[in-house]
Amino acid sequence: MTQETITIENKTGIHARPASIFVQTATKFKSKIQLQAKGKTIDAKSILMIMSMGLVKGTEVTIIADGPDEAEAVKALKDLIESKFGEE
Numbered sequence: 001m002t003q004e005t006i007t008i009e010n011k012t013g014i015h016a017r018p019a020s021i022f023v024q025t026a027t028k029f030k031s032k033i034q035l036q037a038k039g040k041t042i043d044a045k046s047i048l049m050i051m052s053m054g055l056v057k058g059t060e061v062t063i064i065a066d067g068p069d070e071a072e073a074v075k076a077l078k079d080l081i082e083s084k085f086g087e088e
Contacts, residue, residue, distance in 0.1 A: 001066045002064075002066075002071050002074045003063060003064040003074065004074045004075075005063075006061060006062075006063070006078055007061075008056065008057055008058065008081060009057065009082075010057060010087050010088055011088065012057070013054075013056035013057050013059065017087075018087070022081075023044070023047045025080055026045045026073070026077060027045050028076075029067070029070075029072065030067050030068050031065040031066055031067025031069050031073045032065070033063070033065045033077070035050065035063060035064075036064060037060065037061040037062070038053065038054075038059070041064075044077070063077045063078060
């Protein structure tokens, strides 16, 4: 299992477009990927689950991956959040 904690930095947080990009990236990997924030753990491959989290700027999230490509999955998703989904 690999995990990494990161803070959402883009002004608008994770709304529909970044959530969609996040899910598209997560589904490329075979590993089980979860997102942990605000005391909840959800399936990171579900756009509805991500949208229901209400992830705004400043929210700390932990990306957890378990499987054959877990390290690559966590790195790719962390890089995506750090790039602010190309919005800024």
